[in-house]
Amino acid sequence: MTGALLILILIVTLALIFDYINGFHDTANAIATSIATRVLTPAQAIGMAAVMNVVGALTGTAVAKTISRDIVAPQIASDLRLVGAALVAAIIWNLLTWWRGLPSSSSHALVFSLVGAGVAAGGWKAIVPKGVNKTLLGLVTSPALGFAVSIILMGLILWLVARHMRPRTVTRVFRPLQVFSAAFMAFSHGGNDAQKTMGIITLAVGAYLGTALDHVPLWVILASASAMGLGTATGGWRIIKTMGFKVVDLKPIDGFVAELSAASIIEGASRLGIPVSTTHVISTTIMGVGTTKGFKKVKWQVAGRIVVAWVLTLPSCMLLGWLCFQVARIL
Template sequence: MIILVLVVVTALAFDFTNGFHDTGNAMATSIATGALKPKIAVALSAVLNVVGAFLSIAVAAAIAKDLVDQSVVTLPLIFCGLVGGITWNLLTWLLGLPSSSSHALIGGLIGAVIAAVGMHGVLWTGVASKVVIPAVLSPVIAGSVAALGTWLVYRSTRRVSARNRQDGFRWGQVASASLVSLAHGTNDAQKTMGVIFLALIAHGSVKGSDDVPVWVILACGLAIGLGTYIGGWRVIRTLGKGLVEIESPQGMAAEAASAAVILASSHFGYSLSTTHVATGSILGSGVGKPGAAVRWGVAGRMVVAWLLTLPSAAVVGAVTYGVAHLIGGAAGVGVVFVGMLALAGFMAYRARATLVNADNVNEEWEGGVAPASASVHAGV
């Protein structure tokens, strides 16, 4: 029971990091264009994330049943997978890189399973169909939709002054950003629900055929909502200012494209990366606007982080499982838990060096310099 409690607490901690890491997916462009004030944006996003968590459990079922063999899952294994996801989330947050919380979590679980029982413990067909293929296709689809939408918007309003166009699309941007927040809660909160459900199955509290308990849905919704309200300002800055100098029409097109792709994936149970979708949409909005400048160097660094997410989180999951298994029992899990807290504390300390917050998140981007530079080093 002690290990189960630690697993649930760690899962909700991951959900919290998911919230502040992914706030920018919904609200970065609205903040960048001034459609919403920063603190209002994250508060609105937090509420809608909580609401979205109650709309579907298809992704939670995929996490719990389609990616790893339930018969080999143990509580220490799940715990170490979560540590892998949290570690990658905190590292990429510190560097200001919008990476996938979903892939970090799945990578951590896969690494822990492989360390525990070998490759056969992973359902590779499910990983390919539910994770890898959507990861490749989703940013391309979202980017294409956003590019077309942006081109149509500017084409149809070419006789409208730039100022009037900007003002006219701000309310539409608020609505589309709200829809992305709702979609994010529908997709991302479910991933932690699925992990806690796996833990309850391993503990014997529920059966694999049962529904996800209501208390799990509520706890995960509140955790991701609180994380969203805290606001991952570094990642918001990268998405809102680092990729494209964005205007309201672009922001609305990007957010509408993101919401459509995320909601469709939630309906079909795909464990989609909302970060990949949002980034693809923002890049598409830059491609679709005549004369817009896209910082492809920043985008390239983000893609590198995407490629490293699954294997890096898997390595952390595998190593921490090895440590926990070597020590054994609750003591092994406790040692890993303390190590995770120490690492999180160190990253939080480094983040205090130079803060990015609601007051400076919209400062002008310094050319192609990544936000991990000395001028904007770290912070929530």
């Protein structure tokens, strides 16, 4: 077995570990609201999310192609050390924010760790503006859309339906609907987030073969989907508490609106090949729903901590990616 093949195996292993961590780190995105509203028990929510994450991960590869071809120039990305450095940096950031209970973005952690490692390997000319701009577009627009869409959708539902019902009836009607929205949320999470790992493994395989692949191999799709599903089944209780209980007091109608709004935006982004953060989107839809109850109903101090984690992710992961590549170069 050659040294290059051993490095490839190590990178694939690291990528699947990242996908597993992404699964339990971002479990809260799909299930926190349904647990907070007591529509599902923790065990039921995690089980459903694990299954739907896998199903979602099998539905497309547009985001994977963005990661594998449009972030770092192929001639620079052919260095396996670069891919490994980006993965290590993203894993470090994910574990750090999980430990602190902050719902940061695994998606942007990976993308900007890759940017940092790419800069270390070939300077700024190594970075492909197309993919980075697409990622930044998703970073800016998806949270804004999440906030706006959830407010509009909640207003429409309250005006068309809920105002004619007693509060108890509203809860009874929206409990089963929230099961659907939670499943849709988990499906969209798998469809966008698992593709980042597919993209990074495809990038590594192409680097090993000496040519950029124009498709994602089936074994990569299956392995990435399985790793994310397994991670989701493990759960991420620190972040679940932050997302589900510390931002706003949620009822089933609130959870339904937040999840449906977020899942629709994420699914649309996946079809366009835009890597977005499920954390960013569901956080802002929860805030949007809370705002319809009055600004004082949202715990803005907790929301502020979430925003700080978002802001820190980009420069921190670029720096970590740069440092990890420097270490890999020495080794």
